[in-house]
Every structure is written in structure tokens, then in C-alpha cells.
Amino acid sequence: MRHHLCIAGAVFAAAAYAESHSPPPDPEPIEIIELPLPPVAASDQVGSCTPELNPHRTGCIPISSDLRGGNFLPDGNHVIASLNFTGSPPAPDPASIYHGLQFILVKADGSVFDNGDPWKCITCGMPDANKVAGFESAEYPQAFKDGKRALVGNYIIDCGSALLASPECTPEQTHIYPVVWSEGKIRELRIHPDNVHLGFNSFTQVNGKLGQFAYFGRMQFNGSHYEVIKVTRLFNPDNAVPLAVQDGRITLNPEAISVGELRGFSGSGREVTYIGYPFESSNMDACAVDLTTGKVRRITSHPEYVDPLDISPDDKWTVILDTRGSNRQMWLSGMRGIPPITDMITTSAISSTRNNGQRRFFQPFLLDHDGDRGSYFGQQLNGAGDGSPGAINDPNWNARADPKWSPDGTRITYYQALVTAPACGEQNPLPCPNSTAPGGRVDRLMLATLTNRKPLDIPPVTPASDDVPWGVPVGPNTPPPSEPQLPKIPQGNYTLDGKVGGFADVEVLMDDAGTSIRTIGVVYHDFSNDGINILRGTERVTVTLPSISKNLVDWYSDLTSTGGTKSTKKTSPEGFHLEIDTFTNIFYAEGSMVTTVDGEVYEQPANWT
Numbered sequence: 001m002r003h004h005l006c007i008a009g010a011v012f013a014a015a016a017y018a019e020s021h022s023p024p025p026d027p028e029p030i031e032i033i034e035l036p037l038p039p040v041a042a043s044d045q046v047g048s049c050t051p052e053l054n055p056h057r058t059g060c061i062p063i064s065s066d067l068r069g070g071n072f073l074p075d076g077n078h079v080i081a082s083l084n085f086t087g088s089p090p091a092p093d094p095a096s097i098y099h100g101l102q103f104i105l106v107k108a109d110g111s112v113f114d115n116g117d118p119w120k121c122i123t124c125g126m127p128d129a130n131k132v133a134g135f136e137s138a139e140y141p142q143a144f145k146d147g148k149r150a151l152v153g154n155y156i157i158d159c160g161s162a163l164l165a166s167p168e169c170t171p172e173q174t175h176i177y178p179v180v181w182s183e184g185k186i187r188e189l190r191i192h193p194d195n196v197h198l199g200f201n202s203f204t205q206v207n208g209k210l211g212q213f214a215y216f217g218r219m220q221f222n223g224s225h226y227e228v229i230k231v232t233r234l235f236n237p238d239n240a241v242p243l244a245v246q247d248g249r250i251t252l253n254p255e256a257i258s259v260g261e262l263r264g265f266s267g268s269g270r271e272v273t274y275i276g277y278p279f280e281s282s283n284m285d286a287c288a289v290d291l292t293t294g295k296v297r298r299i300t301s302h303p304e305y306v307d308p309l310d311i312s313p314d315d316k317w318t319v320i321l322d323t324r325g326s327n328r329q330m331w332l333s334g335m336r337g338i339p340p341i342t343d344m345i346t347t348s349a350i351s352s353t354r355n356n357g358q359r360r361f362f363q364p365f366l367l368d369h370d371g372d373r374g375s376y377f378g379q380q381l382n383g384a385g386d387g388s389p390g391a392i393n394d395p396n397w398n399a400r401a402d403p404k405w406s407p408d409g410t411r412i413t414y415y416q417a418l419v420t421a422p423a424c425g426e427q428n429p430l431p432c433p434n435s436t437a438p439g440g441r442v443d444r445l446m447l448a449t450l451t452n453r454k455p456l457d458i459p460p461v462t463p464a465s466d467d468v469p470w471g472v473p474v475g476p477n478t479p480p481p482s483e484p485q486l487p488k489i490p491q492g493n494y495t496l497d498g499k500v501g502g503f504a505d506v507e508v509l510m511d512d513a514g515t516s517i518r519t520i521g522v523v524y525h526d527f528s529n530d531g532i533n534i535l536r537g538t539e540r541v542t543v544t545l546p547s548i549s550k551n552l553v554d555w556y557s558d559l560t561s562t563g564g565t566k567s568t569k570k571t572s573p574e575g576f577h578l579e580i581d582t583f584t585n586i587f588y589a590e591g592s593m594v595t596t597v598d599g600e601v602y603e604q605p606a607n608w609t
């Protein structure tokens, strides 16, 4: 039995890892350019997109265009995106169609379309009759491999028999079809590489609480809608769970499947990627699970926060967006080898401290198949540059979901937003950066070329089965799960044995209603799961939820770890008290929590930052 998934090594000290893991790759050369976008209008006023700004009369965008970068068309020469246009003249001026939220293609090979623009708006000027429903959500644009369709938000944009990039793909030829599921509202859709199936997340009422679950299904076009059929919930309450109790003892199972939030699929489509229950306390990681076998693979282990990711077409590489390097979360997660016990109640609050509104801290990193291990934590894709305003590694430009591989595996596209108020300026102590981008815009679409790589020759993707053997098929009569997915154990005192040595005493207290865990206390006695880090001390956390999104956290830590590193995680004597809203992610705390790792001191962010 391999336990490589749960090995909690020291951050910067070599950790043991299973022999099956290959040596980490050497850094490779990466070239980064910015892809062109439409010009920025002088204002949002009608007509502010003047012929001087855009002589081709093909539209302008606002400074903040809500850009959502997507993947490549199958030809590898175009990147798709959605964004807002503004400032168009009134109808009947032909330029009036460049208005509001639209779907565009951007040339990724330096060439231009027939009209001389390096971009093409696909949806601008579509007849109303071709839009079955309002097209208002523009998340996660994903082109199909037929080159004729793209999923954008919960809609499929379809150019019929014409390739999206061809002159034949006209507004009249284009249709927008909604994707619907009869059992609920679907979110965060990701197309499976077989282009027939998809994955998505959905909220469900579970015992009066909001539970998020991930699903897998098949898309079926009925002439006016894409219906999602043959749906499987990727959570089966009867499966092994990451944390369970038996005879007064807590057992941790890092091989348990916990698809908290579905994030996509591997290049071959054999795995679904997700963010799930942590393997180490306060350390959110990216995982993949095989759709057929249910085998779980932990991709990241760095203490910092990750969530968007994309696996290469040959499954051999992953690009992640991660806060690593920013030290945003190290005060909370930098100490390695703490088992994920308090996480039964803290994952929402922990995930929310990763960013400050529009300051997201995410940068793209390249990881090989086996992911973080030992002292290997990948290569920052945009690590070159001098860090100055507007440089490719300017820390004020933060990446947003999702990064995407080119079909031939030699390039990656990602997009970034510049920090804007109120995440800077005004009452925020951080000054707002001035944009150096054209027109002062605060979005940019990027292209990374891995110059040493040869184009991949990828065999056609094997169509996925409708059946996910470890999931639960969902039909009209399937009852929702009786509990949300986060592990929950009854009130009581428990023992957790270290895999290698020592143990921990765990106390779990429920809220007054007896329905949710309110407090978790842990006392570590020379506890070690990995034989590297040896943990002593106490931790006690109480979480209350005054509203659906607000978390009040009272945290007391006095932990010491020896072995892999000399680390401490300590709160001030009066405790650390965090108030955070998971919808806005604005940090506010009284008291302090400090983590030290081999003399390196990591402190929490200042309030409001």
C-alpha cells in the first residue's frame, strides 16, 4: 500500500517520497508575451469608442472589462475569451453592435483576421432570435475540439457548420444555447476532453444547510438546449471518508475521494481534478481522481493555497495558479505535518484568507506529473522579469481561473487582473498601482511558450463512460445526501494515533442545536505521521457562522515541531480571532497567529489587506 498521498514533509527540507516518483525536472526556458485586446474607450459614454481609438470600428473595452481568458481553438492559433465592450455609438451605426458582454477570439500567432484586427467578436451583432436565453455569465470559456463551438458560463456558442475562426462564422450563423440540468442549477462547467461529457458543481439544500457537490454528466442537444443527462454525483456517502471515527479513535484516510469543488479533467480525461478535504491542516491542495478506478492523486503539497489548474494534453504536466511565493498563507499553513483535524470546521475561513477581494496573489506555476515533492515545488511560469510595474512577474498582476494548455502542449495561456480599489488605496494601506497596460486597462491575456518543447502527437481521447463506479447516479427520485461533504464526527473525546509515532487527544464539541461542530481541541504528544516532523502542543478552534457566508473563528495554537524543520505555530495569549466573509474575503482579525519555520517568521496580513 503506497501512502505517498499523505506524506507531510518539511517545507524546504527533503521529504521521503515513494520510489515510483521520478526525480524533479530541471527548470526550462519559458517566453511570455501579452496577447492583443481591443482598445480601451475614453469612457463608458455612448460614442466614446471613437474612430481615432478604433479605426476599424470594431469596438472598445472599458478599463475593467471583466476579461475571462479561455483555452485555445484546436488549431492552436487562437485563444478564446469573454469580455465587456463599451462606448459604442448608437444604432444604426454598424459599430453599435460592439457593446456589453461578448465572446471573442484572439490571434495567438501574431497574425490578424481579414479586417486587420488581431481579435474577432463572435457574438457581437447576433440576431436576437439566435439567442435562446440571456447570455449573462461569461466564466471559463472553453472551445470544443470541433473548432465550431465553445462553452462560456452555462451557454454553448455554436457556429453551425462554420469554424469559429473562419469568415463563414458570421453573427447570423451563430447561436447561443443554454446548458440545463433538470435536477438543479449548475455552476462552473468544465468540458470533458471527449467533448461529450462535462463536470460541474451545484449547491443543494442538505438538512437546512447549503452543501456543494460535484457532478459528471453527458451533454445532449435537443434542438434548442443542451441537456445534461446520465448525471453522477461525485460524492457517495457510503465511500471511505477522509476522516472517520471507530471505537473512540479517529482515522485519517488520505486516499478517500473528496471532490469538494470540481476544477476540470486531465488531458486524457481519465481523471477529474478538484480541491478537496486537506491532507495537512490549513493547507489546501489540488488533487485528481481516476473516473474509473477512484484512485486519488495529490498534485500539490506546498503550504500555500491553490485552486485553478490544467493538466497537459499528455497528462504529464500541470499548470496551477497558486499563492506560493507570496507568503500570503504561511502564517496559517507553513508548519508541516499537522493532521487535518480542526479543518472539519475551518476550511471555509482558511480558503477565504487567500486573497483580499481583487488582490488575488495567484501566479502560474508549472509542475510535472508527480507534483510537489521533496524540495521541488515547480517552476513559476512567469518567474522571469524584473518585478517592476507591468512586468510579467509584477506581483500586482494576479492570475485568474483557469490557465490552459495548448493542444500541442508547447504553450500555456493565462490571464491576469491588476489590483484595484478597494483591495488597495482609500482606507487600505496598500497604494493602488497605476496600470502600464494600453489605455490603462486592468486585465491582460498572456501566452507562455515552453520553447524547448516539441509539439505533442496526442492520440484521440477515449470517450469516457457515462458511469462513474464510485459515484451516485442522480435521477428525479434520488434523495440528496443527508450531510454535506465535510467530515463530521459526533461530540466526544477521541485519540488519533500518529502513523509513525505518538498520538493526539482530540475533543469535539457540537453547537447548541447539536447539528454542527463548534469547537475542536487537539493535544499532540510527540505525534508523527511521516517520521520526519514530530509535533507537540495544543490547538483549539471554535467557529461560529452568524450568516451563510460569515465565519467567526476563535483560534488558540501553541504548537512546536521538530525533525524536518524547527517550526512553531503560536497565537497571542488572548488568542487569534478572525472575522471573514467567504463572499468578499476581506481579512479582519484581533490577536495574532505566527508561524516560524527554521527561523523564518510568517505573520498574518494586516487588517483590510
Ligand SMILES: *[C@@H]1O[C@H](CO)[C@@H](O)[C@H](O)[C@H]1NC(C)=O
Binding pocket: 062, 064, 065, 066, 084, 099, 100, 101
Ligand atoms: C459588462 O456589461 C454588462 C452589460 O452591458 C454590465 O451589466 C456589466 O456591469 C458590465 N461589467 C463590467 C465589469 O463592467
Ligand SMILES: *[C@@H]1O[C@H](CO)[C@@H](O)[C@H](O)[C@H]1NC(C)=O
Binding pocket: 180, 222, 223, 224, 225, 227
Ligand atoms: C429541450 O430541452 C429544454 C430544457 O429541458 C426544454 O425546455 C425544451 O422543451 C426541449 N425541446 C425539445 C424540442 O425537446
Ligand SMILES: *[C@@H]1O[C@H](CO)[C@@H](O)[C@H](O)[C@H]1NC(C)=O
Binding pocket: 431, 432, 433, 434
Ligand atoms: C499613480 O499615478 C498618480 C498620478 O500620476 C501618482 O500620484 C501616484 O503616486 C501613482 N501611484 C503609484 C503607486 O505609483
Ligand SMILES: *[C@@H]1O[C@H](CO)[C@@H](O)[C@H](O)[C@H]1NC(C)=O
Binding pocket: 491, 492, 493, 507, 508, 509
Ligand atoms: C473530554 O474529556 C475531558 C476530560 O475528561 C472532559 O472534561 C470533557 O468533558 C470531555 N469532552 C467531551 C466532549 O466529552
